[in-house]
Amino acid sequence: MNEIQQMTVTELVGAIRRRDLSCREAAESHLARIDAINSVINAVVTVDADGALAAADAADRMTASGADLPLLHGLPMTHKDTHDVAGMRGTQGSPIFADHIPVADAPIVARLKAAGVVTTGKTNVPEFAAGSHTFNPVFGTTTNPYDPTRSAGGSSGGVAAAIAAGIQPLGDGSDMGGSLRIPASFCNVVGFRPSYGVLPMPAATNDWAWLGRTGPMAREVADIALFMQAVAGPSERVLPSAPLRGTDFSGILNDREPGDLRGVRIGFSPDFGLGVPVEAEVLQVLREQLHHFEDAGAMVEEATIDFTDADLVFQRTRATDFAANLGQLVRDHRALIKPEVIWNVELGQSLTATELIEATAARTRLAAAVRAFYSRFDLFLAPGAQVLPFDATQRYPGAINGVESRTYLDWMRSACLLSATGLPVVALPAGFTASGLPVGFQLAANHYRDVELLRHAHAFEARSRVADRRPDLVPGSGQATRPIVTLDA
Secondary structure (H helix, E strand, O other), rough: OOHHHHHOHHHHHHHHHHOOHHHHHHHHHHHHHHHHHHHOOEEEEEEOOHHHHHHHHHHHHHHHHHOOOOOOOOEEEEEEOOOOOOOOOOOOOOHHHHHHHHHHOOHHHHHHHHHHOOEEEEOOOOOOOOOOOOOOOOOOEEEEOOEEEEEOOOOOOOHHHHHHHHOEEEEEEOOOOOOOOHHHHOOOEEEEEEOOOOOOOEEEEEEOOOOEEEEEEEEHHHHHHHHHHHHHOOOOOOOOOOOOHHHHHHHHHHHHOOOOOOOOOOOOOOOOOOOOOHHHHHHHHHHHOHHHHOOOOOOEOOOOOOOOOOHHHHHHHHHOOOHHHHHHHHHHHHOOHHHHHHHHHHHHHHOOHHHHHHHHHHHHHHHHHHHHHHHOOOEEEOOOOOOOEEOOOOOOEEEEEEEEEEOOOOHHHHHHHHHHOOOEEEEEEEEEEEOOOOEEEEEOOOOHHHHHHHHHHHHHHHHHHHHOOOOOOOOOOOOOOOOOEOOOO
């Protein structure tokens, strides 16, 4: 990587603002990195080089004019392929939309453009963002920059791989069942799932949909905060309005010293109190890193939220959302849709009124369990993923510690359980195995404690410096489109 490709977001936009670096130079470096290493990891699936350079030139003219510059002025960025960009191919990883050209920007893309981002292309996703391994029949498989034979996670796997590989320092993703957190854990980057409504993610059929979230990914927490400062805020399509604005996230950017966690109470659970299977190497790395929280003054003890009702809440809410959003597509194009999506849609369509009432009651009990936990603790800490990055030719891990996966969601349970709570969660790089594979934490705060959560995450990051370790990615011809081994849904 060259000097530009190693910059953080804060460093890059600062250099542009000082006129030490032009927006065109930043865009050219970004595009050159795609050309050099994308064949190895298959992270970026659509590139508009001419449009990006024209936008960069326009941004340079704005710099020269002396106008007030937006926070992310001149930052080159590809977007997740489930986030529409007007005039740019948006496939959602599905052959049904292989030639689809959206006419309007997704809300998060519109806000990023208004914040000064130079849009350059799109990153790969699993089909309809379903599952936490990034492969689809349109573009093939995205692989891990730390080992290109392994999964980069998903559904924001293309974003995570692009950031880890030095293509860009910041990206927009989304997360329903771990789609920011698992790829962050697999690729040694930071992924942030904010509280409900802090970033806009309206669903086409339900303005009150709460399970899915839009969020950022970056190499460090300060850049996550800058993303939030630039684009967080209310949307008329997200109800009710969240009590946080972009300005609320500005405070931690100046905190560059090792953090102080004195008085912070952390409950750590290796298995969520439910016996969730987690690979031994993952737990070994995480336990070795707990001392960084303690060294910063935090009190850490094994404790958990009562997740008894979380599986039911997640499974039925997700299934309902899938049926609402994708039901018509399954009816019209069943033969072109992967079996995992069909299974989830049909599960949602089969739910009875009694089962939906049960899900509402379970969510109420889970909310009470969350309140009880945060009456004693400030943070909940757990594994970011149950497994290490796995063979990229698999659809998903067939078993963990001898416990077989019954569905494609079982190996993602560590993330799904926290999704069911609705809490803000940040995935943090936590270390590496002896073979060099990344491992990550999940850190969750109470509702709308997003700013405090990022501040606490920054304290751990400042002491551990795990994210400083970059992949040794050699340009060349990769095998990112190898066939995927079929497993039952």
